[in-house]
Amino acid sequence: MSSAGSSPAVGRWLDPNKGFKGDVPLRKQQLALALRALCRLLRPADQVKAGKRPLKQAEAAARLGCTADMLSRYLNTARIPARAFVERLYEQACTDAPTCGQAVDITRDELLALHASALGERGGCEYCPELGGRIDSLTEQLNSPCPACMARQRQQEARRRQRRRQLAARMRSIRQEAAKRHAVAADSKTELTEKVASKAGQREDPAAEQAGSALLPVPRRPRDRQQSTKDMLAARQLAAQAEELDGSGREDLAFTLLRQSTTEVLTPAETALVLVELRCRERNRLADDLIHVYGRDQENQDVMAVALELHEKGAPGDAGAILRAALA
Incomplete structure (x- = not known):
């Protein structure tokens, strides 16, 4: 091997001046010195x-x-490593030696000859060398991580990452949909305000009022067939999203979606339709929780409007329940 003066820095465990105890046979010492020299060629990853x-x-x-x-036992005691360990160390040393400007001054055959010589020197019956090698090999296998367990662990981690990404994407979609609904509701309120202001101006101007009387009457909003269709579509879409979340085991997220949408985006009429749709989809627990929270937290006027819509939709039980929640 290369001289100690040109060797790379080593730790105490590879001190070239470190001796052996008296119970280490000579040939095992020769093998250990060769193994130490190879270890000194190894570099950090x-x-x-x-x-x-x-x-x-x-x-x-x-x-x-x-x-x-x-x-440590392989390098300092009478313990002889398995042949597979010796070959692995030799391959690693040959890989790292050029990176530190060193050379491997022993051939693979010479190293294996030292290993065989140390096995032959060890006392006991003629089967001891073979049994010792098998014991070392089994010990190495026990200390090595199980490939199947490592693969299963990687698969589980990959599934967890995928579920987190899917949940994050779903939450983004829910937030975007809620923002769209909020914008639509704001536009509808603005349009209604403009119509009311326009009618008020016409009443102040007799000529405009007379002209306006010639126009066809505008149906009241609660009976507007087009608006009712939009309300039903919005209610069905929200109930479908809540059902999907509830079916995947995320009842808390489903209820959060319902609560925020009905209190911040939807009108009382739409909220009543959402409750009816939840009953149709047999999501009774979500419906009961929404009735309790809506009746408890919302203004009495909104609660009464929802109760009226529920009664007209043939759900008097839910209408009474939301009124009782408001009085509790």
Whole structure:
């Protein structure tokens, strides 16, 4: 191997002057010295950030598929690693050596010969080397993460990220729809205000009033067939969105959508239609909660308007319930 003077910085765990205890056989010491020299060639994964920082023992162990304690035994005690570990370390050292201006001064065959020699030196029956290698291999497998578990964990994390993205997209869609409804309601109120002002001006001007009397009468808004159709479409769309959220297990989000839409965007007539539509879709719990909150929080005039619409739509029970909520 390269001389110590030109070697990269190393930590205490790779001190070239570190000796061995008396129970470490000679051939195992030779193998351990070769393994230490190869470990000194390993570099941190991110060399740009690491700079000249020496490789930590835990980092080396992670790259080699073992624990830091097991790596220490391989390098300092009589414990002989499995052949697979020796080959893995040699491949990693050959990969990192050029990046630190070093050279691997031992061939793969020479390293495996040292490994076989250390196995042959170990005492016991003729099967001990084989059993020792199998034990080391099994230990490495136990310490390595299960590929199936890691893959399942990645799949679960991917599904969680997808659900979060879908929920965020749905919330954006709900907010955009609520903003559109709010704008439509504001335009309708502005148009109604302009009509009222126009009629008031005509009454002040007899000529305009006479001209206006020749025009066809404008039906009252509650009986406007076109407006009623728009109310029904809005109610069905809102109830459908709430049903979808409730069916996917997000009852809290469904109720938030209903509460904000009925109190901030929809008219009392539309709110009554939403309640009727929820009953038709068998979302009774959402309907009951909406009746309670609307009756409790809204102005008495709006509550009475909703109760009247419910009674006309054939839902006297809900009409009475929303009035009782207002009186509670």
